[in-house]
Amino acid sequence: xxxxxxxxxxxxxxxxxxxxxxxxxxxxxxxxxxxxxxxxxxxxxxxxxxxxxxxxxxxxxxxxxxxxxxxxxxxxxxxxxxxxxxxxxxxxxxxxxxxxxxxxxxxxxxxxxxxxxxxxxxxxxxxxxxxxxxxxxxxxxxxxxxxxxxxxxxxxxxxxxxxxxxxxxxxxxxxxxxxxxxxxxxxxxxxxxxxxxxxxxxxxxxxxxxxxxxxxxxxxxxxxxxxxxxxxxxxxxxxxxxxxxxxxxxxxxxxxxxxxxxxxxxxxxxxxxxxxxxxxxxxxxxxxxxxxxxxxxxxxxxxxxxxxxxxxxxxxxxxxxxxxxxxxxxxxxxxxxxxxxxxxxxxxxxxxxxxxxxxxxxxxxxxxxxxxxxxxxxxxxxxxxxxxxxxxxxxxxxxxxxxxxxxxxxxxxxxxxxxxxxxxxxxxxxxxxxxxxxxxxxxxxxxxxxxxxxxxxxxxxxxxxxxxxxxxxxxxxxxxxxxxxxxxxxxxxxxxxxxxxxxxxxxxxxxxxxxxxxxxxxxxxxxxxxxxxxxxxxxxxxxxxxxxxxxxxxxxxxxxxxxxxxxxxxxxxxxxxxxxxxxxxxxxxxxxxxxxxxxxxxxxxxxxxxxxxxxxxxxxxxxxxxxxxxxxxxxxxxxxxxxxxxxxxxxxxxxxxxxxxxxxxxxxxxxxxxxxxxxxxxxxxxxxxxxxxxxxxxxxxxxxxxxxxxxxxxxxxxxxxxxxxxxxxxxxxxxxxxxxxxxxxxxxxxxxxxxxxxxxxxxxxxxxxxxxxxxxxxxxxxxxxxxxxxxxxxxxxxxxxxxxxxxxxxxxxxxxxxxxxxxxxxxxxxxxxxxxxxxxxxxxxxxxxxxxxxxxxxxxxxxxxxxxxxxxxxxxxxxxxx
Numbered sequence: 001x002x003x004x005x006x007x008x009x010x011x012x013x014x015x016x017x018x019x020x021x022x023x024x025x026x027x028x029x030x031x032x033x034x035x036x037x038x039x040x041x042x043x044x045x046x047x048x049x050x051x052x053x054x055x056x057x058x059x060x061x062x063x064x065x066x067x068x069x070x071x072x073x074x075x076x077x078x079x080x081x082x083x084x085x086x087x088x089x090x091x092x093x094x095x096x097x098x099x100x101x102x103x104x105x106x107x108x109x110x111x112x113x114x115x116x117x118x119x120x121x122x123x124x125x126x127x128x129x130x131x132x133x134x135x136x137x138x139x140x141x142x143x144x145x146x147x148x149x150x151x152x153x154x155x156x157x158x159x160x161x162x163x164x165x166x167x168x169x170x171x172x173x174x175x176x177x178x179x180x181x182x183x184x185x186x187x188x189x190x191x192x193x194x195x196x197x198x199x200x201x202x203x204x205x206x207x208x209x210x211x212x213x214x215x216x217x218x219x220x221x222x223x224x225x226x227x228x229x230x231x232x233x234x235x236x237x238x239x240x241x242x243x244x245x246x247x248x249x250x251x252x253x254x255x256x257x258x259x260x261x262x263x264x265x266x267x268x269x270x271x272x273x274x275x276x277x278x279x280x281x282x283x284x285x286x287x288x289x290x291x292x293x294x295x296x297x298x299x300x301x302x303x304x305x306x307x308x309x310x311x312x313x314x315x316x317x318x319x320x321x322x323x324x325x326x327x328x329x330x331x332x333x334x335x336x337x338x339x340x341x342x343x344x345x346x347x348x349x350x351x352x353x354x355x356x357x358x359x360x361x362x363x364x365x366x367x368x369x370x371x372x373x374x375x376x377x378x379x380x381x382x383x384x385x386x387x388x389x390x391x392x393x394x395x396x397x398x399x400x401x402x403x404x405x406x407x408x409x410x411x412x413x414x415x416x417x418x419x420x421x422x423x424x425x426x427x428x429x430x431x432x433x434x435x436x437x438x439x440x441x442x443x444x445x446x447x448x449x450x451x452x453x454x455x456x457x458x459x460x461x462x463x464x465x466x467x468x469x470x471x472x473x474x475x476x477x478x479x480x481x482x483x484x485x486x487x488x489x490x491x492x493x494x495x496x497x498x499x500x501x502x503x504x505x506x507x508x509x510x511x512x513x514x515x516x517x518x519x520x521x522x523x524x525x526x527x528x529x530x531x532x533x534x535x536x537x538x539x540x541x542x543x544x545x546x547x548x549x550x551x552x553x554x555x556x557x558x559x560x561x562x563x564x565x566x567x568x569x570x571x572x573x574x575x576x577x578x579x580x581x582x583x584x585x586x587x588x589x590x591x592x593x594x595x596x597x598x599x600x601x602x603x604x605x606x607x608x609x610x611x612x613x614x615x616x617x618x619x620x621x622x623x624x625x626x627x628x629x630x631x632x633x634x635x636x637x638x639x640x641x642x643x644x645x646x647x648x649x650x651x652x653x654x655x656x657x658x659x660x661x662x663x664x665x666x667x668x669x670x671x672x673x674x675x676x677x678x679x680x681x682x683x684x685x686x687x688x689x690x691x692x693x694x695x696x697x698x699x700x701x702x703x704x705x706x707x708x709x710x711x712x713x714x715x716x717x718x719x720x721x722x723x724x725x726x727x728x729x730x731x732x733x734x735x736x737x738x739x740x741x742x743x744x745x746x747x748x749x750x751x752x753x754x755x756x757x758x759x760x761x762x763x764x765x766x767x768x769x770x771x772x773x774x775x776x777x778x779x780x781x782x783x784x785x786x787x788x789x790x791x792x793x794x795x796x797x798x799x800x801x802x803x804x805x806x807x808x809x810x811x812x813x814x815x816x817x818x819x820x821x822x823x824x825x826x827x828x829x830x831x832x833x834x835x836x837x838x839x840x841x842x843x844x845x846x847x848x849x850x851x852x853x854x855x856x857x858x859x860x861x862x863x864x865x866x867x868x869x870x871x872x873x874x875x876x877x878x879x880x881x882x
Contacts, residue, residue: 056835064836218242291475298472302440309437438462444474444482444489448499451492460509467493467517476524487528490521494532497570501563506688515570522574533571533584540564541591548598558599559609562688568592569616577620585620592617593630600660604696607666608686610634611708618715625719632729633657635713639736642667642706642743649735667702669745678703678747706740707750714757717764724772727765734761 075081078097079090220226221238230238262270285293438458445451455463470489474482497514500507522529540560547558560568568588575584592613601607617631637653641662644650651658681704686695695701713733720726740746741754793802803809868874 052831053835056832060832060836061839064839288477291472291477294472295475295478298440298469305437305440438466438469440469441473442466442470444470444485445492446485446488448492448495451496452499460513463510464513464517467514471517471521483525486521487525490518490525490529491532493518493521494536494567497566498563501561501566501688504688506562506684508684511566515573518570519574529574530583533567533575534587536567537584537587537591541587541594544591544594544598557602557606558595559606560595560613562684565609565612565687572616572620576623578623589617589620589628592620593628596630596634597657598660601663601666603692604666604701605686605689607638607696607705608681608683610638610661611705611712612683612687614712615708618712618719622715622719625722627720627723628716631712632716634661635709635716636732636736637661638667639706639709639713639733639740641665642669642702643736643739644668647739649739652732652736667706669699669702669743671699672745673699673703673747674744676747677749678707680704681708683708703747703750706746707753710750710753710757714760717757717760721764721767724768727768730761730765734758737761 077090078094079085082090085093221242227235442454445454455466458466471486474485474489476483476486493514497511497518500511544558544560547556550556568591571584571588575582577585577589579585595613596610596617599606599610601610614631614635617628621628633653634657637657638661640650640652640658641664643665645665650662653662678700681701689695717726717730720729723729737754737758741751741758743751746754801809801812803812865874
């Protein structure tokens with residue numbers, strides 16, 4: 001078979017130009033495309049990859065190997081971490097630095113040479129024109145005051161500097177001897193006196209100089225030459241100044257003799273020194289700690305109250321204290337047992353009786369009139385019959401021989417006896433009251449009967465104290481089960497308010513007392529309070545619907561009762577009315593509107609209830625400034641009932657509302673009240689009264705309702721002053737108010753209030769209409785027709801952003817850079833993880849190989865031992881010769 005001819009080998013390329021394997025694989029291109037770059041073109045990927053691996057070996061691999069080591073050797077030699085320097089350069093620089101350090105250590109204590117100093121220019125030091133190097137400090141004569149002492153001092157300094165010292169015969173040794181404390185203090189005192197004398201002399205010289213300057217200036221100021229150069233006004237000022245200066249000098253001379261008084265600054269400093277420094281106060285306590293302390297305090301007070309009621313003995317410590325101080329108290333008198341005693345009161349123990357009120361009265365009488373007590377003792381004698389003498393016999397004895405003083409003493413005694421009896425009655429009443437005292441520790445009542453049994457016959461203040469103690473003893477923060485107790489107690493308080501609402505007259509003081517704790521308890525249990533209110537609102541709406549559907553709806557009033565009104569007012573205080581949607585206030589507002597729009601007015605009470613509901617709606621809506629059309633419509637129709645039927649303004653408002661509310665002229669006055677004054681209505685009493693009372697058919701009631709309606713309307717106008725549709729809403733009230741203000745039967749104060757409301761409406765309407773803008777079409781830029789022509793750029797360059805908005809183009813560029821950097825960081829992290837995984841795999845393989853080698857070595861040793869044991873060579877050794 002013929003062999004194929006091999007092709008001739010191509011000439012080898014130079015080593016420098018030989019492409020790598022990666023360049024051959026990834027950098028080869030078949031066609032050249034204009035404006036397109038291939039990935040990896042113009043760079044050597046294999047070389048870059050090898051550089052990255054070497055870099056990771058120096059950084060990540062080193063950190064990985066040192067991860068379990070607590071310390072490491074750091075080479076701090078010069079140039080060790082500088083990769084740009086070669087080893088020879090590093091050695092040269094280190095040698096230079098070493099020689100420089102040796103030179104510095106050698107020249108640190110070396111004295112400079114005189115010849116070197118002369119050679120240095122600019123550093124020559126001279127004295128009197130001669131260089132210091134040419135002078136001898138100890139041999140030449142130095143001119144001065146102490147010429148004789150200088151050579152001795154120089155000699156002593158020379159001996160000190162060059163190893164010499166003082167001898168025993170040297171007179172300078174006395175300066176080095178240790179002086180006593182007395183000598184030192186004498187020297188200090190002498191120096192102090194010297195300095196004081198010098199200071200006093202300087203002060204005296206300054207004073208003499210000042211006086212001399214003052215006298216010279218005074219003489220100079222009186223010269224005609226100086227006076228001719230000054231203005232006339234300044235001359236008088238100068239003379240006054242000179243006179244004042246002389247007076248000051250006289251006063252200063254007198255003040256020098258007296259003690260200098262402290263100024264305001266010194267007084268303030270002394271006061272600040274004695275001020276009380278701020279002290280650290282105790283830390284603020286949490287609500288749980290405060291509740292716990294309050295409960296402990298009430299329990300202690302309850303314990304003391306029970307002890308007072310039962311007369312129980314005090315604790316042992318208090319009893320010991322009482323026994324220790326019993327000697328200082330009055331002695332108790334032992335009860336006398338007469339012969340007539342039948343033994344009913346016989347006891348085994350000795351019976352003691354405290355001093356009675358008669359003994360106290362007699363003791364006071366004897367203390368005030370000792371003479372009278374002596375005469376009484378003489379008259380009484382020692383017989384038992386005289387001791388039992390009746391008081392009438394004593395009075396009869398006054399006629400036979402008693403004096404006027406004794407008679408007055410007896411009368412005073414009678415008065416004191418009566419007053420003592422009166423005090424005893426009062427003390428008995430106090431004991432009864434103490435037995436009915438309000439307990440300090442009270443469990444939360446779980447029913448209305450329990451609460452009524454506790455506070456029914458107590459005052460309003462005691463009611464508030466009882467509720468406070470119940471909340472303190474059953475606080476939610478003290479125990480987990482107290483939450484349920486307080487929730488039930490909250491419901492009991494609401495029931496108690498409902499029970500109080502049915503009483504006549506209405507106890508407003510007790511209802512007001514319950515308002516604050518209910519608001520606070522609603523904050524503690526908000527969800528339960530909202531659930532209770534919502535359930536009651538549902539029942540109220542059901543009751544209203546039943547009344548409206550009933551056949552006898554014309555006979556019974558559909559308006560809410562006093563209980564319902566009080567609860568609605570309470571909820572308006574507890575829950576916020578500014579929320580866009582609330583679980584309690586939203587149904588409450590809807591129920592208010594339903595009452596105002598659907599309930600017919602059949603009596604004067606219904607008129608009062610409607611006016612009250614309008615004011616309640618105002619108090620709810622003033623925070624959120626929401627539009628409430630039901631209240632405004634009701635007020636409009638209600639105010640129109642104050643006009644006669646022939647009036648044109650009488651027909652304002654919705655037709656159905658005129659039939660429900662304006663069926664009768666409820667507010668039309670019958671008499672002339674222009675000169676009369678009216679009082680504000682008491683709405684709680686009105687809504688609690690019956691509908692057929694005579695008070696509802698009086699002009700004072702009508703004036704009061706008119707005033708309340710006008711004030712409510714003024715409030716709505718105030719909160720709707722920025723509503724765009726206010727002009728159209730408020731214009732309906734203008735004819736009604738104008739006709740009411742022209743009535744001659746209205747009081748003057750009410751007429752003035754109506755006129756003020758009219759002015760406020762006109763002002764609000766004018767301001768809103770002034771800033772109104774006419775209607776116009778919506779301004780919109782014309783939208784160009786979308787074209788599908790291709791976009792063409794003459795000098796197009798790939799990668800360039802041709803967006804007109806440069807800021808947007810810059811943001812896009814930055815966004816792309818961030819994405820590019822994020823991808824690069826992720827790629828580097830991925831390569832680092834791959835590198836570390838390869839190193840870990842390599843370490844694991846080395847460990848497995850090492851373990852396998854150890855295992856093979858151990859097995860070979862065991863096999864060798866086993867073979868030796870089987871062949872009998874194991875254990876055979878030559879015996880040692882003795």
